[in-house]
Amino acid sequence: MLILNGRDRSPFTRRVAVALSVSGIEVQRNRFTSWDDLPRARAFNPLGRIPSLVLEDGEVIFDSSAIIDYLCERLGEDCCLFPRSGIRRREVVRYSCCAMGIVEKAVHSRYERVMRPPQMIQQSWLEHNKAQARTALAWLESEARSNRAFDFDPVNQAVIDTVVMLDYLPVGDPAIYVAADHPTLESIRSRAGTLAAFADTDLEKERRELGVAE
Numbered sequence: 001m002l003i004l005n006g007r008d009r010s011p012f013t014r015r016v017a018v019a020l021s022v023s024g025i026e027v028q029r030n031r032f033t034s035w036d037d038l039p040r041a042r043a044f045n046p047l048g049r050i051p052s053l054v055l056e057d058g059e060v061i062f063d064s065s066a067i068i069d070y071l072c073e074r075l076g077e078d079c080c081l082f083p084r085s086g087i088r089r090r091e092v093v094r095y096s097c098c099a100m101g102i103v104e105k106a107v108h109s110r111y112e113r114v115m116r117p118p119q120m121i122q123q124s125w126l127e128h129n130k131a132q133a134r135t136a137l138a139w140l141e142s143e144a145r146s147n148r149a150f151d152f153d154p155v156n157q158a159v160i161d162t163v164v165m166l167d168y169l170p171v172g173d174p175a176i177y178v179a180a181d182h183p184t185l186e187s188i189r190s191r192a193g194t195l196a197a198f199a200d201t202d203l204e205k206e207r208r209e210l211g212v213a214e
């Protein structure tokens with residue numbers, strides 16, 4: 001069986017976990033982060049990051065986009081994460097990149113807030129990341145309102161990455177996201193919450209199961 005290294009608290013890991021689930025691929029989970037077990041993370045990825053995916057024959061794949069690329073290759077014609085070709089495919093890729101770019105902004109903000117002593121936190125860097133993320137969120141909201149690429153039938157990578165991103169924002173930087181300004185993204189998030197692939201990887205559920213505060 002495949003093994004997915006990483007906790008769903010990592011949005012990069014969670015996007016892979018959801019993609020595996022909606023693709024109907026069973027996986028064993030090894031839930032750790034680089035912060036609580038760096039040697040273990042390094043054993044699978046020289047950069048010491050999660051996620052990594054271990055294949056049945058022991059081959060290891062990282063990072064999240066390479067894993068998703070592998071899933072598409074493995075599933076071939078049955079891969080539903082992206083439309084097969086053309087403008088629809090490029091739209092899903094574009095929305096996925098935008099959502100994960102917003103995640104990166106939130107990760108920068110989180111590291112700034114939690115890695116530095118309070119007096120060394122650079123407010124201008126937090127403001128920059130917030131502004132970049134908010135501009136992208138406004139664009140994603142308007143695209144989601146007018147574009148059918150955020151498809152639930154089947155659930156594609158644009159939906160997966162958008163929902164994973166929205167759920168991560170309060171962890172990254174609670175100041176970034178105002179739910180009331182993004183009704184379409186919120187409706188995508190609520191609809192996703194009814195699906196097992198998202199409910200099974202819920203961040204609060206993982207915290208409860210691992211007995212950890214974060």
Ligand SMILES: N[C@@H](CCC(=O)N[C@@H](CS)C(=O)NCC(=O)O)C(=O)O
Nearest residue numbers: 010011012034049050051063064065
């Ligand atoms: N581009 C990578 C990013 C992975 C990543 O940054 N993972 C974080 C957890 S959210 C990590 O392991 N960080 C530890 C570090 O960078 O030292 C991917 O898509 O997989």
